Amino acid sequence: MGAIQARLPLFLSPPSIKHHTFLHSSSSNSNFKIRSNKSSSSSSSSSIIMASIKVHGVPMSTATMRVLATLYEKDLQFELIPVDMRAGAHKQEAHLALNPFGQIPALEDGDLTLFESRAITQYLAEEYSEKGEKLISQDCKKVKATTNVWLQVEGQQFDPNASKLAFERVFKGMFGMTTDPAAVQELEGKLQKVLDVYEARLAKSEFLAGDSFTLADLHHLPAIHYLLGTDSKVLFDSRPKVSEWIKKISARPAWAKVIDLQKQ
Amino acid sequence: MGAIQARLPLFISPSIKHHSFLHSSSSNSNFKVRSNKSSSSIIMATIKVHGVPMSTATMRVLAALYEKDLQFELIPVDMRAGAHKQEPYLSLNPFGQIPALEDGDLSLFESRAITQYIAEEYSEKGEKLLCPGCKKVKATTNVWIQVEGQQFDPNASKLAFERVFKGMFGMTTDPAAVQELEGKLQKVLDIYEARLSKSEFLACDCFTLADLHHLPAIHYLMGTDSKVLFDSRPKVSEWVKKITARPAWAKVIDLQKQ
Numbered sequence: 001m002g003a004i005q006a007r008l009p010l011f012l013s014p015p016s017i018k019h020h021t022f023l024h025s026s027s028s029n030s031n032f033k034i035r036s037n038k039s040s041s042s043s044s045s046s047s048i049i050m051a052s053i054k055v056h057g058v059p060m061s062t063a064t065m066r067v068l069a070t071l072y073e074k075d076l077q078f079e080l081i082p083v084d085m086r087a088g089a090h091k092q093e094a095h096l097a098l099n100p101f102g103q104i105p106a107l108e109d110g111d112l113t114l115f116e117s118r119a120i121t122q123y124l125a126e127e128y129s130e131k132g133e134k135l136i137s138q139d140c141k142k143v144k145a146t147t148n149v150w151l152q153v154e155g156q157q158f159d160p161n162a163s164k165l166a167f168e169r170v171f172k173g174m175f176g177m178t179t180d181p182a183a184v185q186e187l188e189g190k191l192q193k194v195l196d197v198y199e200a201r202l203a204k205s206e207f208l209a210g211d212s213f214t215l216a217d218l219h220h221l222p223a224i225h226y227l228l229g230t231d232s233k234v235l236f237d238s239r240p241k242v243s244e245w246i247k248k249i250s251a252r253p254a255w256a257k258v259i260d261l262q263k264q
Numbered sequence: 265m266g267a268i269q270a271r272l273p274l275f276i277s278p279s280i281k282h283h284s285f286l287h288s289s290s291s292n293s294n295f296k297v298r299s300n301k302s303s304s305s306i307i308m309a310t311i312k313v314h315g316v317p318m319s320t321a322t323m324r325v326l327a328a329l330y331e332k333d334l335q336f337e338l339i340p341v342d343m344r345a346g347a348h349k350q351e352p353y354l355s356l357n358p359f360g361q362i363p364a365l366e367d368g369d370l371s372l373f374e375s376r377a378i379t380q381y382i383a384e385e386y387s388e389k390g391e392k393l394l395c396p397g398c399k400k401v402k403a404t405t406n407v408w409i410q411v412e413g414q415q416f417d418p419n420a421s422k423l424a425f426e427r428v429f430k431g432m433f434g435m436t437t438d439p440a441a442v443q444e445l446e447g448k449l450q451k452v453l454d455i456y457e458a459r460l461s462k463s464e465f466l467a468c469d470c471f472t473l474a475d476l477h478h479l480p481a482i483h484y485l486m487g488t489d490s491k492v493l494f495d496s497r498p499k500v501s502e503w504v505k506k507i508t509a510r511p512a513w514a515k516v517i518d519l520q521k522q
Binding site for chain 1: 358359370372373374376377380381384385399400402403404406407409410411413414415418452455458459
């Protein structure tokens with residue numbers, strides 16, 4: 001099943017949870033099943049570990065992917081709890097208690113509950129700043145402020161267009177709806193202007209916020225992933241610096257793990 | 265001119281071609297360029313905001329500066345002449361939008377990045393805009409900062425554009441768009457109503473950037489028929505009254521009147 005790093009989901013939540021829990025692990029790992037009680041192993045309490053981080057979402061969702069990418073970059077154990085969107089579970093009370101907007105993902109870490117993927121990623125990057133890859137700069141105020149600028153750029157300039165374009169080109173088809181060519185043209189026009197700014201920026205800076213990969217780059221991965229599988233890929237391919245940047249950020253091992261999750 | 269707190273804009277750079285509005289009380293003779301007296305009487309504001317008081321995003325930044333009691337220079341951008349789409353402005357904000365902020369040699373754009381910089385860099389000054397201390401509250405504040413930016417503002421700012429700004433620019437409000445946007449905004453405000461029943465402000469029991477970021481769009485919408493969306497929700501209405509009553513916000517509104 002590819003390069004999925006084995007997690008150790010040694011404890012599955014009690015059977016009272018009705019939904020099917022996917023604990024991230026290699027499918028070839030026998031740890032995927034619930035461990036039965038063996039007296040020989042009971043001497044080691046470390047064989048039962050409850051992942052303190054739970055992600056409620058689905059691997060196909062761009063916002064969930066944003067959070068998963070961050071978890072993989074930080075090399076954190078987590079449990080991915082699917083939300084049955086088709087059955088409308090995201091609009092019902094158990095999920096609404098986690099995300100009152102009825103959207104995915106939501107994240108639980110111990111007794112902390114969060115929603116909005118970009119708030120979740122920032123929490124993970126700061127709370128676990130010492131683990132795995134560095135995703136934000138804590139030290140220099142100038143770099144931190146600049147990272148926030150480009151985090152906002154993704155959220156306010158890029159994503160409104162990119163996610164609607166991905167919806168038109170990719171998700172509408174999945175849901176039996178018809179792509180609106182006028183909308184595609186309008187969205188591509190707006191996205192081109194944004195990407196022109198990116199092209200100029202990336203000519204001066206290896207990554208958006210500076211010379212290191214940060215959340216500001218990571219947040220783009222899901223929408224770009226979907227758009228590269230469509231005719232909109234030319235918007236990226238036709239801009240050399242943007243194209244180079246995409247190759248770099250999409251080649252990261254953590255991102256490959258997110259894509260692999262989709263294939264399971 | 266109301267309760268404008270006097271700033272001391274003691275230096276106006278003559279090489280700047282545009283007209284600089286340095287924030288100060290108009291009754292204060294310090295408004296003019298000071299002649300050379302003692303060297304301590306010439307202070308250059310290190311913080312410069314490029315924008316206009318009417319712009320919602322500029323107002324967001326101005327509110328944060330006033331809350332923190334910071335000196336700043338407001339440098340108008342001649343939108344009508346298209347200055348925001350030309351150099352030198354594009355060097356400050358490559359998206360050709362206002363505002364941009366300079367603080368010494370640091371240059372920033374995107375109002376919500378600017379306010380967060382101000383709140384963190386000057387955390388010890390003026391009002392606290394981020395709940396201090398525990399990581400849980402900080403993470404929750406970021407959640408509601410994202411909610412404003414991703415759930416509230418896309419609808420509220422388009423609605424303000426339809427109801428308020430289109431008229432200013434000689435365009436016609438689209439009633440179908442208004443209805444659709446109000447429908448979406450109502451759903452968001454229902455969630456706010458529930459949230460504010462459990463929490464005095466959005467993120468926690470203190471006023472934070474998560475609340476402040478809403479002020480400009482709410483200000484404009486409260487002057488239109490869309491105000492009923494807010495008035496009809498008791499907790500939301502109470503919250504709107506509280507946050508709009510803040511002295512720092514009154515200063516932002518006063519700037520518009522100058």
